[in-house]
Amino acid sequence: MTHQTSSKEKKAILNGLRRDIIMMAAHSGHVGVALSCVDIVAALYLDVMNCTPETAASPARDRFILSKGHGCMALYAVLARTGFIGREVLESYGHNGSILAEHPIAGQVPGVECATGTLGHGLAIGAGMARGIKLQGLGARVFVLLGDGECNEGSVWEGAALASAGGLDNLVALVDCNGLQACGACDEVSPGTQLADCWRGFGWEVEEADGHDYRKLVEVLSRPAVANKPRVILCQTAKGKGVDFMEGDLEWHYRPVRGDDVGESLRRLADA
């Protein structure tokens, strides 16, 4: 997708990704998670990152880590859209023997840099990649997508401190701020925690963006970094975005999309 792509085409592509997610979600929960972060993942792969199936082994490629590995249906849909995996592979999601598990498997899925699923690991790994890229003069950027619930993990902040200590201006963290975690609202679980202040306090450049405004996301992500500072973009999102009866409903963190819900979800997407 280029900047010249019409907004109608763009909407069709993003809707298509959501349709793929709905179809995969017959086999697992986490549909709400995937729908909240799919616009961000799409923006990265389609318009921001220097990484294609042809350059996937290049040391100079940009790298993406889905630290919130349970959102992987969004990543799989985008990887199929961009040609890293075949569309037919999507149909195997969650089936015995498939390379597409409910959290990305290490070394099996083209385009997946590392396995994730247990929260709080991706940022330190991404920071290490960014440092390794700088040490070797490879000239690439690293993008790490975290959840706002994931930011409960202390290891996130170890990674944040390591990144700012290293002056890693080639590292971008994106936080999918859908406001909900597994058993409640983030601000109920951690009242008084101000994420922007936390990141700022760890020495990061902090920006906020609408995580469903594709054009805005691309614009923010394409902006040059402040020298020697890692950057975080707090993306305001809605869990279940695109299917109105899922939006903001914690039940869709868990519930597979089956039976009448499939057709109904697809209809709501089409109407959106």
Place this chain on the structure above:
Amino acid sequence: MRDAFFQELLPLFKHDPRVVFLTGDLGYKLFDQLTAHDPRRVINCGIREAGMVGYAAGLAKTGLLPFVYSIAPFATLRCLEQIKIDLCYNQANVVVVGVGGGYAYGPNGSTHHGVDDVGVLSCLPRLTIWTPADPHEVRLCVRAAATLTTPAYLRLGRNKEPYLFPSLQATPDISRPALVREGTDGTIVASGFILHEALKAAELLNQVGIHPAVVRIATLRPFPGEFIGSLAANGGPLLTVEEHVATGGLGMETARIVAEGGSGNRFAMLSIAGSFPHACYDRASLLAQSGIDPQGIATAFNKLWSADQCRKC
């Protein structure tokens, strides 16, 4: 062993630009020469062991060869999930270096003892575990690290372990078990620097006419099962000695192989009890309390040997 590690790391660091040294804010002045050569490849990660291991995984994924360094329990149990997922599952060729394995940090207490590191890490696929016994073996481990494609754990003592082997050239291949003392009355098998106590025990046993062979194991994972199986098949009493709790260690794995092989050896294992010392003790006292000082090892082997003799009567 600690000095040997840094002495061997220095030439590797100088000649292999992939090598990056990361510390969890430990090793004051020990890595100054690395820093003097290339400060960009020396990273004090602060007191953030979990972050350090993840960071190292990321470095490795860009083609580098990171060594992460801390005190054994902090380098292992503190960041266990990062070792499991970031290093083992994601196949990152990172060397985790734990100084102070076993009771090396005796008076520092149970927070600093590394008596469960091997057992816990033994659950993890793809992880090589090195338990060298002397400074020469440490050097060979560092050299072996240069060709790793998967992660490894290097369990060091502190810095007091004497040399066992006369030279680096005379040091046996660390990847295989080695006979370090000939004997005719069964075998003592030891892993790590407790080998020194095992050899002293063999001397004590010689004085009463018992001559066990002594075998050292410097690479504990992958476990040298075939070797242990053939050792057991030769018959004779078999005693394992480790400065580690029983669970997941040398003795249990040996016991499994002996039991499955059906060779019927008289077998015993010496290890550390699964409890926390109730007061401050130095390493020598803790080894004695655990029955893995030279006298304790000799007594255990004598008992085993005597029982074996009775069986033959």
